[in-house]
Amino acid sequence: MRQVSANPDWYNIKLPMVEIFETVEGEGTRAGFPTIFVRLFGCNLRCTWCDTKYSYPPEEADRVMTISQIVQEVRKYRSTHLCLTGGEPLLYGEKSAALIEALIDIDSLTDIHIETNGAIDISMFMDRISSPKVRYIVDYKLPDSGETDKMVLGNLMKLREQDELKFVIGSEQDFAEAVRVLEQYPTMALPLFSPVWETMPPHKLVQLMLEHGLSRVKLNMQLHKIIWDPAARGV
Numbered sequence: 001m002r003q004v005s006a007n008p009d010w011y012n013i014k015l016p017m018v019e020i021f022e023t024v025e026g027e028g029t030r031a032g033f034p035t036i037f038v039r040l041f042g043c044n045l046r047c048t049w050c051d052t053k054y055s056y057p058p059e060e061a062d063r064v065m066t067i068s069q070i071v072q073e074v075r076k077y078r079s080t081h082l083c084l085t086g087g088e089p090l091l092y093g094e095k096s097a098a099l100i101e102a103l104i105d106i107d108s109l110t111d112i113h114i115e116t117n118g119a120i121d122i123s124m125f126m127d128r129i130s131s132p133k134v135r136y137i138v139d140y141k142l143p144d145s146g147e148t149d150k151m152v153l154g155n156l157m158k159l160r161e162q163d164e165l166k167f168v169i170g171s172e173q174d175f176a177e178a179v180r181v182l183e184q185y186p187t188m189a190l191p192l193f194s195p196v197w198e199t200m201p202p203h204k205l206v207q208l209m210l211e212h213g214l215s216r217v218k219l220n221m222q223l224h225k226i227i228w229d230p231a232a233r234g235v
């Protein structure tokens with residue numbers, strides 16, 4: 001008798017989770033599109049202005065889920081965009097890659113974008129995962145974050161046209177550093193400048209962009225902080 005094929009390898013891999021929810025994407029080129037968010041627990045950075053401190057210790061993961069359970073949960077929603085975020089969603093190496101592969105297999109999803117913090121080398125993921133559905137949004141942490149020394153500069157030249165390179169800008173010093181990084185490390189990705197909600201009024205960031213003639217850079221406002229309370233979770 002023929003053996004019934006077993007579950008795929010990734011079926012029982014477990015990951016610590018914060019939340020899975022559906023809302024509109026608040027950032028980047030897909031801002032405004034209905035999007036499913038999968039937020040993993042854990043981060044290797046501690047940015048001063050972090051707005052998701054509930055995604056790493058001393059907070060605890062909401063629950064541990066198998067990739068199979070995550071896929072089941074994602075399938076309940078109708079959005080075709082998915083944002084894999086955290087915390088740091090690539091923190092778990094092979095396990096993170098297996099999750100991405102399982103998400104790629106969901107036919108209804110047309111775009112899977114991964115919000116990664118710039119402190120993880122994305123080479124392994126890029127080499128292993130070739131689906132055109134997958135896009136990387138790499139944060140480049142500037143001095144105000146307190147984590148700029150952890151940036152993996154090699155990531156910048158690996159990014160492709162469909163990827164995004166996000167700079168969260170808290171001060172004029174951060175702005176100057178972002179401009180310097182873009183000059184020194186040419187990238188194919190779309191550069192996004194995002195103001196730190198508390199310390200950089202958006203009009204000031206726009207003024208700086210225009211003064212410096214940054215015609216390739218796109219202003220990135222966090223729509224979800226305008227639509228909902230900036231401290232709200234799951235939106």
Ligand SMILES: Nc1nc2[nH]cc(C(=O)O)c2c(=O)[nH]1
Nearest residue numbers: 024025026027085115224235
């Ligand atoms: N609406 C909405 N858009 C987002 N884009 C990136 C987010 C994140 O937390 O990574 C986020 C988020 O938390 N909410």
Ligand code: SF4
Nearest residue numbers: 043045047050087117
């Ligand atoms: S990388 Fe993201 S989740 Fe981690 S500390 Fe920085 S802002 Fe917070």
Ligand SMILES: [Mg+2]
Nearest residue numbers: 051052085224
């Ligand atoms: Mg957020």
